[in-house]
Amino acid sequence: xxxxxLKQILYISIPEDMQxxxxxxQLNPSILLPVEVPEGQSPDTWKLxxxxxxxxxxxxxxxxxxxxxxxxxxxxxxFIKAVRxxxxxxxxxxxxxxxxxxxxxxxxxxxxxxxxxxxSDLRSRLNLVxxxxxxxxxxxxxxxxxxxxxxxxxxxxxxxxxxxxxxLPDIYFNAAWYYYxxxxxxxxxxxxxxxxxxxxxDTKRSEAxxxxxxxxxxxxxxxxxxxxxxxxxxxxxxxxxxxITDFLTDNPDVWNGWFLQGWxxxxxxxxxxxxxxxxxxxxxxxxxxxxxxxxAICHLELDRFEESRAALEEALxxxxxxxxxxSNMGILALKEGKKEEAAGFxxxxxxxDPEDSMAAGxxxxxxxx
Numbered sequence: 590x591x592x593x594x595l596k597q598i599l600y601i602s603i604p605e606d607m608q609x610x611x612x613x614x615q616l617n618p619s620i621l622l623p624v625e626v627p628e629g630q631s632p633d634t635w636k637l638x639x640x641x642x643x644x645x646x647x648x649x650x651x652x653x654x655x656x657x658x659x660x661x662x663x664x665x666x667x668f669i670k671a672v673r674x675x676x677x678x679x680x681x682x683x684x685x686x687x688x689x690x691x692x693x694x695x696x697x698x699x700x701x702x703x704x705x706x707x708x709s710d711l712r713s714r715l716n717l718v719x720x721x722x723x724x725x726x727x728x729x730x731x732x733x734x735x736x737x738x739x740x741x742x743x744x745x746x747x748x749x750x751x752x753x754x755x756x757l758p759d760i761y762f763n764a765a766w767y768y769y770x771x772x773x774x775x776x777x778x779x780x781x782x783x784x785x786x787x788x789x790x791d792t793k794r795s796e797a798x799x800x801x802x803x804x805x806x807x808x809x810x811x812x813x814x815x816x817x818x819x820x821x822x823x824x825x826x827x828x829x830x831x832x833i834t835d836f837l838t839d840n841p842d843v844w845n846g847w848f849l850q851g852w853x854x855x856x857x858x859x860x861x862x863x864x865x866x867x868x869x870x871x872x873x874x875x876x877x878x879x880x881x882x883x884x885a886i887c888h889l890e891l892d893r894f895e896e897s898r899a900a901l902e903e904a905l906x907x908x909x910x911x912x913x914x915x916s917n918m919g920i921l922a923l924k925e926g927k928k929e930e931a932a933g934f935x936x937x938x939x940x941x942d943p944e945d946s947m948a949a950g951x952x953x954x955x956x957x958x
Contacts, residue, residue, distance in 0.1 A: 594655040594698075598623050598648050599632040601640070614671035620661050622668075623648030642672060650680075653705030654698055666706055677703060677710075684716065691910070691941060693724040711750065711757040718746040719763060727912060729945045743767065751780075758787040762797060769800060772818050778804035806843050817849055826853045844873035851883055860887040878904045882914060889921055897921050912938050916948055928955050 600621035625648040626635045649665040659665070669676060684699035697720060703713035725739040747764045754760035765780035781801040788794055807814055813836050820829030830853040837846045851866030864887045871880050881904035888897035898921060904914045919934030932955045938948035 654701035774807035
């Protein structure tokens with residue numbers, strides 16, 4: 590139970606003058622009903638005169654979201670469905686809109702309420718894990734604790750969802766991309782196979798087939814690649830570079846390998862060699878935000894500002910709200926001496942993520958220098 594999230598909840602008994610039936614539901618006077626008191630008002634001093642059905646429903650949804658083991662959860666579910674039979678569709682639409690607007694906390698609460706309202710609702714559980722993935726991508730690298738929590742939640746949700754994925758094949762599709770991003774190409778390959786067996790969406794089937802072909806080249810040599818990735822991630826760049834270079838000797842058509850080699854070169858400040866590797870990755874993969882970003886960093890370190898800007902602008906065109914790209918546009922502008930332009934980029938980052946400490950630090954430096 591998340592007590593902090595439930596701090597505005599108080600429980601009331603059914604008033605004497607309230608009808609005791611709601612459609613087919615017989616109200617149970619012995620069960621206390623949760624009420625969500627509006628923010629800014631104390632549950633201790635709140636007046637019962639202000640009670641509304643919406644406050645009761647909101648309170649029940651809050652309890653279902655954050656206290657799954659509540660002894661009256663089943664009754665709350667029946668109550669909500671009796672009062673608002675269309676509420677699931679309404680909440681889903683609202684959550685999607687909030688997620689698209691990067692209002693991640695509100696969207697999360699709604700999806701948690703939906704999964705609490707119907708524990709068999711696989712689509713809402715999948716939407717929740719996709720929300721966590723988007724939130725993770727938008728979370729600054731220096732927020733290590735928050736990123737670790739999100740990553741753990743994503744892994745646990747996919748592990749749970751995959752046990753029931755035959756009922757919703759989209760789980761296989763999205764989980765394949767998740768494991769692919771974690772460099773587990775064998776698992777991603779297997780999940781693509783499962784999706785292609787059961788999935789019917791033509792666009793997703795085409796993407797799954799492409800991903801399978803890519804993973805097929807890596808799944809049997811997965812250990813060497815993952816070891817190189819681990820070493821480079823831990824800044825053991827020389828060791829990782831040796832392993833990935835050996836890997837590329839036998840697997841020259843794997844774009845990920847060239848990207849990883851370029852990453853190692855870049856971290857070792859060997860920027861020209863890094864660019865060669867990233868260009869090779871791009872020739873195999875095609876336009877890709879992460880490749881463009883790495884190329885931009887190498888050009889920036891080599892004082893090739895025009896080339897760096899071109900790469901970042903292309904990446905920004907692909908993902909207009911990618912905080913990493915926007916921040917690097919600010920760093921580039923700052924290095925060019927364009928302080929006002931740089932400040933504009935960092936303000937944009939803070940508008941999307943007000944807690945981005947790196948952007949805040951750069952903006953403070955600009956405004957006080």
